[in-house]
Amino acid sequence: MPELESFSLDPASPAEWSALRAQGHRMLDDLFDHLAHIRERPVWQPIPPDVRAAFDEPLPSAPVSLAEAHGRFMSQVLPYAVGNTHPRFMGWVHGGGTVEGMLAEMLAAGLNANLGGRDQMPLEVERQIVRWMRDLFGFPATAGGLLVTGSSMANLIGVLVARTRALGMVSRETGVAEASRGQPPIAYAAASAHGCVAQAFALSGLGTQALRRIPVDADHRLDLAALQAQITADRTAGLQPFLVVGTAGTVDTGAVDDLAGIADVAQRERLWFHVDGAFGALGRLSPHVAPLLRGIECADSIALDFHKWGQVPYDAGFILVRDQADQLAAFASPAAYLSRHPRGLAAGSPWPCDLGPDLSRGFRALKVWFTLVTQGTDRLGAAIAQSCRLAQRLQARILAEPALELLAPVTLNIVCFRYRDPTGALDAAATDRLNAELVADLHESGLAVPSTTTLGGRTAIRVALVNHRTDAADLDVLLDAVLRLGAQRLPDPVLSCEAAP
Numbered sequence: 001m002p003e004l005e006s007f008s009l010d011p012a013s014p015a016e017w018s019a020l021r022a023q024g025h026r027m028l029d030d031l032f033d034h035l036a037h038i039r040e041r042p043v044w045q046p047i048p049p050d051v052r053a054a055f056d057e058p059l060p061s062a063p064v065s066l067a068e069a070h071g072r073f074m075s076q077v078l079p080y081a082v083g084n085t086h087p088r089f090m091g092w093v094h095g096g097g098t099v100e101g102m103l104a105e106m107l108a109a110g111l112n113a114n115l116g117g118r119d120q121m122p123l124e125v126e127r128q129i130v131r132w133m134r135d136l137f138g139f140p141a142t143a144g145g146l147l148v149t150g151s152s153m154a155n156l157i158g159v160l161v162a163r164t165r166a167l168g169m170v171s172r173e174t175g176v177a178e179a180s181r182g183q184p185p186i187a188y189a190a191a192s193a194h195g196c197v198a199q200a201f202a203l204s205g206l207g208t209q210a211l212r213r214i215p216v217d218a219d220h221r222l223d224l225a226a227l228q229a230q231i232t233a234d235r236t237a238g239l240q241p242f243l244v245v246g247t248a249g250t251v252d253t254g255a256v257d258d259l260a261g262i263a264d265v266a267q268r269e270r271l272w273f274h275v276d277g278a279f280g281a282l283g284r285l286s287p288h289v290a291p292l293l294r295g296i297e298c299a300d301s302i303a304l305d306f307h308k309w310g311q312v313p314y315d316a317g318f319i320l321v322r323d324q325a326d327q328l329a330a331f332a333s334p335a336a337y338l339s340r341h342p343r344g345l346a347a348g349s350p351w352p353c354d355l356g357p358d359l360s361r362g363f364r365a366l367k368v369w370f371t372l373v374t375q376g377t378d379r380l381g382a383a384i385a386q387s388c389r390l391a392q393r394l395q396a397r398i399l400a401e402p403a404l405e406l407l408a409p410v411t412l413n414i415v416c417f418r419y420r421d422p423t424g425a426l427d428a429a430a431t432d433r434l435n436a437e438l439v440a441d442l443h444e445s446g447l448a449v450p451s452t453t454t455l456g457g458r459t460a461i462r463v464a465l466v467n468h469r470t471d472a473a474d475l476d477v478l479l480d481a482v483l484r485l486g487a488q489r490l491p492d493p494v495l496s497c498e499a500a501p
Helices: 014-036 049-053 066-080 099-111 121-136 151-167 195-204 224-236 259-269 280-285 324-331 364-400 428-445 472-489
Strands: 144-148 185-190 211-214 240-247 272-276 301-305 317-321 404-406 414-419 451-455 458-464
Touching (some): 099 364, 144 151, 151 185, 151 195, 151 301, 185 195, 185 224, 224 259, 280 364, 317 324, 364 414, 414 472
Antiparallel strands (some): 301 317
């Protein structure tokens, strides 16, 4: 048999390694410079057609140099990203990330660990995160958790665990219809709950019709009386209520459901209590915000994102379950190639693949760990409190401006308002169109990026203050631009007079 030549994708000589090292340092320096001078850049800018077209090329068969690829990134990718590292990105609940988290992501990529299972120290880092979150939310020692892509996946896992708890492990084999024995399972969430909750019901086989959308009160919180009435009606109809979802920080307004009240209903009605705390749950880190989350410690499961208020680079979602045994019942699946042993690399059971749907998993825990240990919970909590104070300052200025109107109470860090014609010449539909165009104008100006939502049938400008880099001056830039651009978009006064006799 002929001898095979040595082949590797690594550099082939010490000189090539030296050149790679120098190029890698240039790449790292470029990112440091980008973040250090972020305010000098537009928040967002449209992608030129030629730049977009540059990424419609055939699959390459021959390599280009790392320097050339890096140059393309700097000129064709970085300037046209979504912009959430910028302090005036306020449109969606995206964290700004940290330099420490960025460096941890590089370290994790260099290690290239698969955290689906096996006995390895990266899993101990993730288990440390689970224990820290268990303690933060006052969960017992039985609690389990898992890092996932984001709260959409975490909420899906929460629904699947609750479904298995209600219908038994047999539901994994026979399906929901057979396991429910003629009593269809029913769940509840506020009308203001994130769309990923309904999506979880679609993906889980329960169906979106199994999720009752409960009305909200004047503060955009789940109406507890309406919840109780719906549960009673469903039991009377022969249905099987099994789950109620509370929200800690709604996507539209930042409202926090009465979690303690929901916990009481869940306990009385024997329902699984899940909290979608995508961004709001980490308010537990702030003494200013934590009281608003009273009752979250009673949840059976909590979904949250470290990449929002936790400022960890994307992606880093998390699910915490009060009793890990419930997680194992929903996901553990014996397979020959995953067989365990008390010694060697096959030790360390249970593995993360026993607690969720993924077998191949990256080392997300490292950037979470780096962020928590290099910043500390006091500093992270202070950043959360600061975003809430900024929201209150923005609210105060809106209320002081005759051309602006506040559209929802400001509970946490989300402010919803609109520009209105001071003359009253525009009708409701025209005012909605004006505000939608204003937001697009702001995006294209590069000055600031808010978003829109609909509240009470009216188009609102929505400002989500999540980035730790945002300060009061950024809010002034936003509102000054809204007032200026809004005035420019008002129709010219029409002068009319009677015709001369």
